Amino acid sequence: MKKSQYIITIFGLWLAGCSSTDKPQDLSEAKLVIDKDDNGSLMRIGYMLDGKETGEWKSFVRERLAAVVNYKDGLQHGKETWFDKCSGRIIEEGYNEMGTSIGLWYRYTNGELVAVSEFKNDTSEIVYHNPKFKNAGEIPPPPSERYNDDCDEFNDY
Secondary structure, eight states: OOHHHHHHHHHHHHHHHHOOOOOOOOOOOOOOEEEEETOOOEEEEEEEEEEEEEEEEEEEEEEEEEEEEEEETEEEEEEEEEEOOTOOEEEEEEEETTTTEEEEEEEETTTEEEEEEEEEEEEEEEEEOOOSSSGGGGGGOOOGGGSOGGGGGOOOO
């Protein structure tokens, strides 16, 4: 397969993953929850329904957007996007189905695609690795493993 065909295929699969068959959740009965740290800084905001996260939740680190995660019945369900809290760039995005990562997940370095992983049966496999990055060791770890509280110490992968 030619490089251009491969890129078009990956892009097509990504677009297909953007559509959702789930109907938007009715949040009319949901309670807005705003979590703050001991200093009063916003940590996360979203809705709870019957004691469980539902709909879109946004997480913050030092008042900067860190993640947008969708929930259904308290489980991650739908699109999940992680941001570099210093630059605001997307560093990882993908989909969950009732708490399990599914389909294609994308990792970026400084706004450039580094790798695409495919999740099946609770396992992942790198299906695309940008040749600009010499080896899989250069692929950044998941955001949850590399966040700290100071932008000066954060590696913008």
